[in-house]
Amino acid sequence: MADEPGSAEERHASWLELFFDLTVVAAAAQIAHRLHTADSIGQVAACGAMFYAVWSVWTTTSVYANVAGERIRQRAVLRTMLGIAIMAASVPGVWPELLPGAHEGVPDGRTAVFVSAFLICRVIASRSAARDGQVITFWPATQSIMAAPWIASLFVPPTVAYWLWGVAIATDIAFSMVGARNPDAIDQMTESARRRQEQQDRRLARRIARLIEGGVSPNRIPAQQTTLLSVAQVERGHLDERLGLFVIIVLGEALAQVVAANTEEVWTPAVIASSLAAFLLLVQLWKLTTLYGFSPAPRTTAPLEPWQALPAHLGVTASIVVIAAGFGALIPEAVEHLHTKDRWFIFGGLALYFLTSILAGLAGRAPLKWFLGWALPCLVVSAALGVFGHPLPAWSLALLAYLVPAWFATYNRLVKKP
Structure with a gap:
């Protein structure tokens, strides 16, 4: 996707984004190792689900960086980078009952760590875009996630859990592909973002009112700022x-x-x-x-x-x-x-x-x-x-x-x- 004619200056990946990419190398290596030992279609699909989780975190963060530009929140990206590193370190112990090739001595509970890190990383990207007042309609998965199947997968047998992962992944992709082309879905996303922004403004207003009632000096009261919502344009x-x-x-x-x-x-x-x-x-x-x-x-x-x-x-x-x-x-x-x-x-x-x-x-x-x-x-x-x-x-x-x-x-x- 080349830049459109007439663009003033072509933007390139920042040093922060390139540093962020390094965690993908570790994650890809760990997933490839587990894939090498897979013996069935189900086990291959399970490795594919882990790859999708890493890819989706990288994608949502990169899409956020794309629309944020120079306003990118460095801490958010570094936290997501840490999250992918945790996911990569967890891969050898994800679903030891289902997938062969887990390293001996890997502690239990790595599946829960992997899922938790994944969900937290997706939330970080979503909130970062929302705080900037950007509504990313060209890939809606950046600002939403179907968390229920991922969470439920932690409480069911592995043979059922990866079906829940499959449902969540299929829904994630379908929602983004259909939502990006549906004007009604875009309007709903924008309206939902507007309501969330209004709720945040009301909470901030109530906080300021409580501070005033408590006799706090005006100089110590945060200024109430309303972020104007806009539909993000892809570069x-x-x-x-x-x-x-x-x-x-x-x-x-x-x-x-x-x-x-x-x-x-x-x-x-x-x-x-x-x-x-x-x-x-x-x-x-x-x-x-x-x-x-x-x-x-x-x-x-x-x-x-x-x-x-x-x-x-x-x-x-x-x-x-x-x-x-x-x-x-x-x-x-x-x-x-x-x-x-x-x-x-x-x-x-x-x-x-x-x-x-x-x-x-x-x-x-x-x-x-x-x-x-x-x-x-x-x-x-x-x-x-x-x-x-x-x-x-x-x-x-x-x-x-x-x-x-x-x-x-x-x-x-x-x-x-x-």
Whole structure:
């Protein structure tokens, strides 16, 4: 999402925002570790729910920073940063009854800590925007959260809890996507924010009255100030940069996993080939990010609206985490047949990446030839390798995993832009 023509000065991520991003690295690493040991679709979904929680905290804080600009509340961002760090430290102990791979000796209660930190971080972002008088209608999740399912999940068995998480996540995304496009919902959000502001003003007025009645000196009485409400406008260039930086962060964590997989391996030709293929695949994903931005698809229309862009960003970053988990298992087994779950991590992750690209392409009205010649074939080949790739040795699957996005990236070289 590039800046609109005529913008006076392009705004970039601040040092505070870049510092805030560092906590995402730790969280992504911990979630990838748990994902690597997942053995069922339910366990993969549970890891996905944890990733969404971290992503949503990062997103709500980044959206708040986007609309706040120089008025950003530094303490609020640093508190949220601490919250994500607590969530990351809690990941190894979340749902030990449901998810394998928890570190031995991790104290009980980490699930409650994770959920509590998540809810507090979302509240911090919501209140920060409200105090600035900003009503963020282009991504309503920034200013609201369905807390009940998350809280209820602490008092039910894990096999029920992650269904509650799923309901909360689906509602969160649907509310933001539908609410951002619904004029009535936008009016309701604005009216709700106005009522909250009026309540705060009345409480402040009563406090001042009590101080006056108590004989407090006027110089010590806080001035009553009414914050004027306004509908926040997204700064497209800044948001695009923030979302792109998050993708780079996740790619960096994926590269770290590839390196870690090589630290204790004998560097046989198969291991070297697999590692090189994994590195080149990440390079291709990086090139696609620099070419198209965080939504890997060409477009002939205006930049994607936030309600379209943010779900696409979630799909892309989640797919990279899944692919990295697959390569973390592939490299040590380079000459063997890859386990079904690890094969699906790689090619299922690629399929999710291309599916997200197709949806972004539909939203951006990408050319039909791109769909037919690049996006759809890459999606079909990825899914086919996930289903039928068992007879192939792991190192050859790594090479095929690289070749699929390599072809996907040739569109701009082989076809002139419309």
